[in-house]
Amino acid sequence: MIPLLESIQEIVGPSGVLTGEDVSGRSDSWPPTGGCQALAIVRPGSTNEVSAVLKLCHEHGQAVVTHGGLTGLVGGAKAGPGEIALSLERMNSIGTVDTVNRTIAVQAGVALQAVQETAEGAGLLFPLDLGARGSATIGGVISTNAGGNGVIRYGMMREQLLGVEAVLADGTVISSMKDVIKNNTGYDLKQLFTGSEGTLGIITRAVLRLRSLPRSQNTALVAIEKFEHLGQFLQAMDSVLGGTLSAFEVMWNDFYTLIVGNGEKHGLPLDTSHAFYVLLESAGGDEESDKARFDAALEEALGNGLIVDAVIAQSKQQRNDLWGIRDDVEGLVESLFPPLTFDISLSIPQMDDYVEEVRRQLASRWENARMVVFGHLGDGNIHLGIGVGSREPAVVHAVEEIVYQALERRAGVISAEHGIGLEKRSYLAHSRSPEEIALMKTIKTAMDPKNILNPGKILEI
């Protein structure tokens, strides 16, 4: 063990430092691409220990990669052979819910699902939700500003965060554990740690905002024939459902047909002849009248031709079955294998044209190219799943160029909710100007002058 690790072990205890097979036996990216290569995995048990470890690493210019649940999709947690991985896995305590203030304080290593369940146990809702909820940690969803399915109603992780505690590169503890919604006392430092993917500090604790648990839930899958009807339908639903619209997920025909196929796995709630499918959900305060309004809104949309068919979930099971189509990542991966996935945002009016351009370019380059499109259209965010029969770096690069160049021409962004990490770093300039990137580097250098925090992620310093 190198001297620095020995000193770290004095801080975190013998079980706090993993080396050898305890490191290489873990994967630090998803989908897994081999074992973690880090020098060691350090597992502090408290904020003070994180602080002491960082202070040492700072003195030694030792690079540190923070590990949460390791469910990120852009290589943001990959640690190289000379880097230390700092895992928050031992810092996973959950405070009690403040039911009046509707807040909860947690350590960063706690899993998203544990927070959701604790909130629900107190009759409240923690609204951020995504597929990796069982593994993804609160520190991870803050540092990546995660999105997911409830953004249209509740916003991204940034909007769920009231207070934060983070440790800076030199070990300084920044404690902003306030539990109030409004706080205009100088710079809002928590915004710096949110979405910066562990490059500006290590989040150790957070105060989260909780919401009322919905008393009603209504879900439908509807079919739409024209792209412009998607936007009109979204607006109509948002307007009539008031503040209760909680999901507006769109599947292009290619996605729906690919996943549903002949109906073997998911049934055929709607046939595969339609151009677009929308999974629509509302979450409100009164079961009976919310259902009446939801049904009436769909009937009106059918009447005026915005939608051409609809199936309304009549039970929790039917609701889950409908979501099962939208969330069938496994089916997607299988069908496109090896799949290339993209997470982009652009102005809704430009989406149709964009998708068609990418599709044309892929088809003209690869005979067997396949692309499916789906995502959180209500937030202007779609995912592309692309299969061209290879994951060779040169092929991936060629696909990325097609996807991102067409996006840049439409002022879209190359990452809506997944972040930049390592995988999108070389494309950052497709979405951000040289001046923006220079300012990011100014901030990074000011806060982490030795570039020890997740170096090389987002930015090349």
Place this chain on the structure above:
Amino acid sequence: MIPLLESIQEIVGPSGVLTGEDVSGRSDSWPPTGGCQALAIVRPGSTNEVSAVLKLCHEHGQAVVTHGGLTGLVGGAKAGPGEIALSLERMNSIGTVDTVNRTIAVQAGVALQAVQETAEGAGLLFPLDLGARGSATIGGVISTNAGGNGVIRYGMMREQLLGVEAVLADGTVISSMKDVIKNNTGYDLKQLFTGSEGTLGIITRAVLRLRSLPRSQNTALVAIEKFEHLGQFLQAMDSVLGGTLSAFEVMWNDFYTLIVGNGEKHGLPLDTSHAFYVLLESAGGDEESDKARFDAALEEALGNGLIVDAVIAQSKQQRNDLWGIRDDVEGLVESLFPPLTFDISLSIPQMDDYVEEVRRQLASRWENARMVVFGHLGDGNIHLGIGVGSREPAVVHAVEEIVYQALERRAGVISAEHGIGLEKRSYLAHSRSPEEIALMKTIKTAMDPKNILNPGKILEI
């Protein structure tokens, strides 16, 4: 005219530089405390001109104070005799509403109300709203992260902002004019300019998010006898009204009694015997069923004793009359003259105790002390209006010490929505730790090394 001003005049044209009485004839704070003392008021007509002016000022180490609508309450726009005031008043163009994407691009000098009206003209809502809407500019509400009446439903200004263009101290233009809701492409730079009160850059343009125009509005004034019922009533309403709860304004008895008095000015919608009054509003998607739900919710709350009396507005006029009580700043100022006002946030469960402690301390110090309490309780934010018969600096200081020390002991914050500016600067440490303040200075110094942007506001560098 000093040579620097002559050079600036070459950039902005003769009408772009005001001096002499054109400067001293303006006030740069509210309430007005005398004329603007700035060396000159510079009025660029474009982002390029702002950039060129800042570049020059940067070279000369010339301090620049940005002027929007000058409706801030903490002296954040005050300019000293050696400083240049840079007013965005000529940069007030409004783009067309994108009704599909529900966005609008505007220049920073446009008035809040103009944006609201333009959105409404396109059948949409710009939800940020506050009393100074006719004068306050978009650049101002961004740079102060303004709050106001709709925060409980729509969030503060930060949540309404999709894209921003700002000019850095050295004239660099940071253009992040994206119109998408989700954008995780590196550091979210617009967060730096939001709420930093012109100390990190000058906002020149913005892309704002618009929402559905509510189809229903229900308003009531209710009476509550116990503090703990306030929180319970808030939760009950938030739960049953789903996502439609749009205001939850509380007035302590002292406020209500002071403003309503014997009913001469505002009538007596509820008598003055109750401990608390809540102005409750919902904004939803369907007139008939929203009203039914609103009325039923109040009936239930009356039935279970959470509230003891209620009056529901039956017309737009009645609604305005009820809001007239809450918004009667004039009456407040008159009655407490000279008034000292505070804008604080703290955890709801601690509010009652806090208010009583401040009241006790004021009473023991000043025989004729008066305090009234009101505010956005749904956001954890209350305002204190205090009158002790004097606005002498020593008296103001003594009152501030009482208000802020009791707050610090409860981990509250000294500014919920007004900002720090000059007036609260010396109290910043009551809400922020030395480490937090040091990090703010690190950011400030990195972005504005010569300290030319609104120097001395928020932080003493």
